[in-house]
Amino acid sequence: MGPIQGRKARVIAKIKGFTDLKTESVDEASGKWISVHKPKGDDSESVTVYFGDQSTSRKESYELDYCYDRNEGNALVFSREVKPLIEDVFKGHNATVIAYGARGSGKTYVIQGSEEEPGLAVLAMTEILSMAEKTGKLITISCYEISKDHAFDLLDPERHEVLVWEDIARGKIQLKGLSQVPVKSIQEFQKLYLSGHNSQKQPQKILAEPHHRSHKGLIIHVFHSNKSDALPLGKMNFVDLAGYEDARRKSTDGVNLLENNKINKSIYALQNVVYALNANESHVPYRESKLTRMLRDSLGGTNKILMVACLNSSFCQDSLYMASLASRSCKGINRVIPDSTKKTKSMVRPMVLSSYKSRIPGSHSATVTKQIGTRVRFPENKANVKASAIKGRKLFDEACHSTKSKKASQEENLSLDIVSAIEHNIQEELSFMQEKYSSGILEALVPPVEEPSPLEAVSAEETDVPVKASNTQETKLPDKVVVANKHNHDEATPNIDSNVKALSFVGADQAMDKENNFLLVNENESPPISARLQELSNNLKLLVSSTPSCVEIPSKTDVSLYGQVSTEILEPKTPEPSLPVNDKWEIANTNCSPWKALSAYSSRMKNSLVDEYIRFLNTASKEDLKRLKGIGEKRATYILELRKESPEPFKNLDDLKEIGLSAKQIKGIMRKEIGGLFN
Numbered sequence: 154m155g156p157i158q159g160r161k162a163r164v165i166a167k168i169k170g171f172t173d174l175k176t177e178s179v180d181e182a183s184g185k186w187i188s189v190h191k192p193k194g195d196d197s198e199s200v201t202v203y204f205g206d207q208s209t210s211r212k213e214s215y216e217l218d219y220c221y222d223r224n225e226g227n228a229l230v231f232s233r234e235v236k237p238l239i240e241d242v243f244k245g246h247n248a249t250v251i252a253y254g255a256r257g258s259g260k261t262y263v264i265q266g267s268e269e270e271p272g273l274a275v276l277a278m279t280e281i282l283s284m285a286e287k288t289g290k291l292i293t294i295s296c297y298e299i300s301k302d303h304a305f306d307l308l309d310p311e312r313h314e315v316l317v318w319e320d321i322a323r324g325k326i327q328l329k330g331l332s333q334v335p336v337k338s339i340q341e342f343q344k345l346y347l348s349g350h351n352s353q354k355q356p357q358k359i360l361a362e363p364h365h366r367s368h369k370g371l372i373i374h375v376f377h378s379n380k381s382d383a384l385p386l387g388k389m390n391f392v393d394l395a396g397y398e399d400a401r402r403k404s405t406d407g408v409n410l411l412e413n414n415k416i417n418k419s420i421y422a423l424q425n426v427v428y429a430l431n432a433n434e435s436h437v438p439y440r441e442s443k444l445t446r447m448l449r450d451s452l453g454g455t456n457k458i459l460m461v462a463c464l465n466s467s468f469c470q471d472s473l474y475m476a477s478l479a480s481r482s483c484k485g486i487n488r489v490i491p492d493s494t495k496k497t498k499s500m501v502r503p504m505v506l507s508s509y510k511s512r513i514p515g516s517h518s519a520t521v522t523k524q525i526g527t528r529v530r531f532p533e534n535k536a537n538v539k540a541s542a543i544k545g546r547k548l549f550d551e552a553c554h555s556t557k558s559k560k561a562s563q564e565e566n567l568s569l570d571i572v573s574a575i576e577h578n579i580q581e582e583l584s585f586m587q588e589k590y591s592s593g594i595l596e597a598l599v600p601p602v603e604e605p606s607p608l609e610a611v612s613a614e615e616t617d618v619p620v621k622a623s624n625t626q627e628t629k630l631p632d633k634v635v636v637a638n639k640h641n642h643d644e645a646t647p648n649i650d651s652n653v654k655a656l657s658f659v660g661a662d663q664a665m666d667k668e669n670n671f672l673l674v675n676e677n678e679s680p681p682i683s684a685r686l687q688e689l690s691n692n693l694k695l696l697v698s699s700t701p702s703c704v705e706i707p708s709k710t711d712v713s714l715y716g717q718v719s720t721e722i723l724e725p726k727t728p729e730p731s732l733p734v735n736d737k738w739e740i741a742n743t744n745c746s747p748w749k750a751l752s753a754y755s756s757r758m759k760n761s762l763v764d765e766y767i768r769f770l771n772t773a774s775k776e777d778l779k780r781l782k783g784i785g786e787k788r789a790t791y792i793l794e795l796r797k798e799s800p801e802p803f804k805n806l807d808d809l810k811e812i813g814l815s816a817k818q819i820k821g822i823m824r825k826e827i828g829g830l831f832n
């Protein structure tokens with residue numbers, strides 16, 4: 154089973170098997186239920202999941218690619234959904250299986266499983282190892298967790314942080330600091346991945362710390378052969394996302410609230426990526442979360458994604474919300490929406506908030522869907538909600554303008570419902586902010602005055618870096634890799650430490666460290682932007698003062714700058730950036746009209762200023778960055794963070810969108826920079 158043609162991701166659900174019959178039967182008796190309608194049984198191209206709560210007369214339905222019921226186990230899901238992906242990995246593609254859902258909905262059970270019922274990752278590893286043995290491939294694994302948007306190496310006893318280096322031009326991701334350990338048997342794998350089993354035959358979660366919630370990721374690399382310099386053929390990711398929990402319901406302390414919020418944000422970010430991929434959108438917001446950045450070279454292109462929405466076995470608000478997100482990301486270009494009155498979630502449009510908003514702690518880059526005709530009620534804070542809804546509507550309108558025209562007419566009818574969908578998200582945000590405020594930590598979260606507020610930063614113009622579909626692998630095995638063998642390594646009890654050391658990326662690390670050192674900010678030696686800008690300003694002033702005030706329009710037969718006969722009347726228009734003019738002396742000596750000379754020179758000035766500005770962003774110290782208009786403490790910190798992960802994160806002005814500025818804001822900032830020179 155694969156995704157519907159034209160879509161990159163297949164979106165299925167798994168209803169958690171009954172674990173506590175008492176509770177389940179109480180739920181059933183109280184009129185809370187969840188059921189699946191499969192029009193063509195197992196062969197259904199899409200199914201509908203129904204949620205009902207008789208006490209509130211609430212009924213919701215969501216359309217998904219498929220849904221596995223309570224009695225259908227991991228083995229069935231594996232054989233139908235995951236096995237075909239493994240074949241693709243051995244053919245050179247990447248595959249990703251992601252389990253997400255409300256807390257306690259069975260995500261870990263699906264991915265890791267138990268001793269009696271192995272999960273998808275364990276079943277996949279068994280299959281991969283058997284295929285590797287037959288074909289002489291080398292298998293290595295990496296395990297990581299993402300907590301509060303920071304990734305940590307789980308196979309490293311010291312849990313070092315993992316950095317994501319993006320080489321967008323080559324479509325590669327390097328996970329700096331993430332160990333790879335060779336695995337030859339399923340026992341070895343289980344020791345590493347599951348960290349042993351507890352006495353109740355339940356899988357012990359990786360890094361099982363109390364009150365600690367994080368996303369857990371496993372990467373299985375398939376290498377061509379045992380040669381240490383072999384390039385990886387393909388890789389398979391398994392991700393067990395931290396459970397979704399409505400931020401309004403459980404918010405005991407600031408730390409948990411913040412953690413919860415970060416988790417929810419990254420779930421939304423992932424959904425946004427899957428939605429964008431499935432809808433074939435030109436921009437995919439990979440950079441909105443650490444997870445999507447880490448997975449970037451496994452998503453898109455010819456790679457395969459399986460999204461598994463884990464649902465509690467009876468009606469539960471959080472599960473319902475997860476199903477709505479699943480249904481939304483399931484929406485693809487080829488899915489026919491048959492009847493405009495049919496109340497299914499697949500008929501709603503998403504609202505995607507800005508990348509900046511998603512980076513403000515406590516905010517949600519939300520993807521919210523709303524069923525037609527159903528309103529989510531928010532009794533408290535009506536005034537705020539109304540204001541938010543209006544703002545939300547505005548945002549929706551903005552977003553609408555940026556979407557493709559074919560969607561426009563269909564979406565207009567839904568705007569009212571979207572407002573209430575937005576209410577859900579905004580209200581969640583408001584309550585979060587209120588709680589933050591009352592707990593006294595809001596101040597630390599609010600952007601500095603000179604920055605636009607998160608909501609103002611939302612703009613339809615804000616887009617992400619264009620997708621570079623790629624199958625390229627994130628790294629190759631290091632030159633000095635020492636593959637652990639039977640002689641120096643006890644198979645039954647793998648020595649994680651020594652394996653990790655054996656696989657440390659000596660050469661790569663040195664190179665990266667070198668680059669890191671190069672990037673270290675030297676407070677005293679930031680480029681003197683003010684001086685350069687002043688110089689540019691002086692040149693510009695000089696030019697303006699020496700330019701005739703009355704520009705002569707040449708006749709139609711005038712010889713143009715390039716010596717060709719001009720056939721059109723010259724109008725003041727933006728000159729081509731490729732104008733072959735090197736400096737003002739060349740311009741002055743060229744037999745061209747003063748207007749063209751001025752235009753060419755201005756264009757060059759503009760380019761110089763932009764180059765200088767970009768260079769400044771890539772190298773300046775935090776203090777110097779904050780001297781720029783529109784850059785406050787938060788953005789300056791974020792810029793430094795980006796620079797740690799990529800040598801030159803800013804290549805052009807458009808890249809400023811990565812720090813939450815809209816195209817309009819970027820223009821405004823540049824105007825102010827220029828204007829400031831003439832003060």
Ligand SMILES: Nc1ncnc2c1ncn2[C@@H]1O[C@H](COP(=O)(O)OP(=O)(O)OP(=O)(O)O)[C@@H](O)[C@H]1O
Nearest residue numbers: 169170171172255256257258259260261262395396
């Ligand atoms: N299909 C199933 N059959 C039997 N027990 C299950 C099943 N799915 C989940 N469980 C049990 O339900 C409990 C919660 O499951 P699990 O830990 O997988 O949820 P989770 O979604 O990963 O939780 P969290 O949100 O805390 O990460 C566990 O005790 C698990 O063994």
